Amino acid sequence: MDVLAQRPLSRRLFVTGLGASVAAASVPSLIRVDGALAAPPGTGGALPDGVFSLGVASGDPLPGGVVLWTRLAPDPLNGGGMPDRPFPVEWEIADDDTFARVVRRGRTVALPQHGHSVHAEVDGLRPGAGYAYRFRAGGQVSPVGRTRTAPAGSVAAVRFAFASCQNWQDGYFTAYHHLAGENVDFVAFLGDYIYESVPRTTTVRTHEGTGEPATLAEYRNRHAQYRSDPNLQAAHAAFPWVVTWDDHEVDNNWADEIPQDPDLQTPEAFRARRQAAFQAYYEHLPLRRGSRPRGLDLQLYRRLRFGDLVDLHVVDTRQYRSDQPSTLEQAETAPLTMTGDEQERWLTDGLTDGGTRWNLLANQVMWAQNDRTAGEVDTFDFDNWDGYRVQRRRLLELFGSDAVTNPVVLTGDRHCTWVADLHPDFDDPASPVVGAEITGTSISSGGNSDPVAFQNTYRPIAAESPHWKYFDNQRGYVVCDVTPERLLSSLRLVDTVWQPDGATVRTAAEFVVEAGRPGVTVEYEEPRSVEQRAQARRDAGPRYDVDDVDETADLQR
Structure with a gap:
């Protein structure tokens, strides 16, 4: 597909930080x-x-x-x-x-x-x-x-959690019951706060309404339904949140002004839908007035600083992106953009300003190459950074330069935990490790999973993907402890999302990134017998259909 021309950005509110001028608006x-x-x-x-x-x-x-x-x-x-x-x-x-x-x-x-x-x-x-x-x-x-x-000035430690993908129909938000009891400074939410899918009566809970939301009233009602969840309310009331979106806040796999199904949604209809979705999103989340929608636009990418320890770069990989490519050749050669040119310049400037010990990206879709098929034929989801390889390589080469200190990408979307080293060229064994990515699992999307079948599918692919360090598909969130010396990420998993209460939580794995040493190591991984016992408990209860599973996304070879 042709590269989507970027709209002029003069009408956008361009913010490099959250300064006093915005606070005083x-x-x-x-x-x-x-x-x-x-x-x-x-x-x-x-x-x-x-x-x-x-x-x-x-x-x-x-x-x-x-x-x-x-x-x-x-x-x-x-x-x-x-x-x-x-x-x-x-x-x-x-x-x-x-x-x-x-x-x-x-x-x-x-x-x-x-x-x-x-x-x-x-x-x-x-x-x-x-x-x-x-x-x-x-x-x-x-x-x-x-x-x-x-915090400001010299900071010894920052502790935060990140989460994503909370499909109402796929399960109860049991993970938030436990997250609300954690001792963290803030929560980063990485996208898919609501799902726009039609109501179904065979899932554990049913969406309100009669179809996909399209109008402002319909998006308001969908957000309000999600906001009515007591566990989500408790997690919001316990800590400040830093939020960004992915696709389901508007339409599955949307790209700038292009819907998932342009044959069924006219450009005019989708622009009206996008405006309605943006307005409802702003109305239901703790965003500053600088993010109030203006026409088709909502300023969401921004940077928050936690003393001299952490810069959190919150990115938007939906509003400015080129349309997804249709072939691997296009993904590898076309100058497609995930961020738009202006946001890329903003990100580059922030990554290279040298103001903090760690550069963390609050990001939506996976950076690490993620083959879905074992053997000689590779299969990729081009809605992820696998579809935008020219820009990905450019940014990962920047990660590997002396100008960027300790870059770590924190990602949502996949409904799986996926921990990986980052390389400018994932197919070249000599390509250096330049950073780490920790893709967190979902709060509820995908429902109660089958981790045994998942492992059986991906272990053969992992043998061909040496940059993968850990993968799992159970539900929960990640807690990160950052010090000047290291970033420790703890995967916290719940044993069920198909019961409204009574779920337990456990630390299933821990991952370490050491300052000055690009890449990630698995510090701890629970024995698979623990995982299998949790699976047995899930299987003992009633079973429900699943509304949304990332593993069924459209794939390209």
Whole structure:
């Protein structure tokens, strides 16, 4: 396929970081009262009960502040259920859960054109400090959330978790019950926050609605259904989140303005769908106002710094990409882009600025070459970086230069854990190791898996893929401990997603990347007998169809 021409980016909000200018941006329809943002005259009135049904969240921590989120939605699966007018919302943030020592408070307005969502940007906080926060509206008080600012200066350690792929129909979010109890500074979510698939009654849970969402009202209802999950709410309320998207927030395998099925969706229809999906995404996640959608665009790639230890480069591999190639020759030779030119320049500048010990990429789809067939015939999924090999090699050569310090790619999408060394040329045994990739498994997508059959499929391929260090297809999340000397990643797996409660969690493997030594090693791997006992427990319960499995993705030879 031809390279998709990039749209001019002059209308995009180009942000190289999350600076004070964004934090100080004003909200339309607000006035200032005693230095705080307040509702203009004529807003408010009586509110229905249960306006905080979707919980609270915080996100994008800076050394001096965070963004606080909620959405007023007393009837969340029916458009939200709010009267069609603005409502004032108060927020406060305190040193303690009793709110005896409130350190910041303010007011904002929940506007109907934004789904009555609230994105309150708080500044003036201490670096590396924990806080409690809550909202008030119409005499009602939200649940209490907890957040933490980013550290500044010399930092000895950062601990965070990353997760992705939470298909409502494939399973309960049992992993989030355990994640909410972890001691981490933040959570990075790497895409597929919702799934746009049609409702099915043979899965463990059923999507709301009657088909795939296409309008703003339909995407709002789908997001609200996901947000109603108590385990997801608990994980959001426990830590700040840093979010990015993949494909299912809009349409499976979409690329810029091209849907998965252009024969069934006209360009005009898909642009309208994309705008609706972007708007609903912003309304339901703790993003700063700089990410508010503008027409067809939503500024999502950004960089967060955690002192002198970590730069977290949050990338967007959907909004600016070329269409997927159709042949391996095109993948290897065509100048296709996964990021668009401007985002690549932004990423290159950030990777080479030398400001931190570690460069971590919050990324959607796999970088490491991933053959799906044993033997002489290779099979690849070209929706991943395997389809964009010219740009991948260019960036991996940059990884291998002296200009980039300790690059590690953190990836979602696969519904599997896949740990690999990164090479500029995966087919050349002499190609140097230039970095590491840790692809995390899904929260629920793919349902309860069959790890034995999975291992039997991929072990023969692994013999031909020496850059693979570990692979598994069970459900859970990854916890990362970063110090100046090393990055330790712990794979935390739950034993079932087909029961709403009672799931246990275990550390199934640990992976280490040492500073100054590109590549990754497996520090610990559980005996397969443990894995097989977990499989037996899953098999003992009822079985359900699976709504989405990455292993059935379209493949190209």
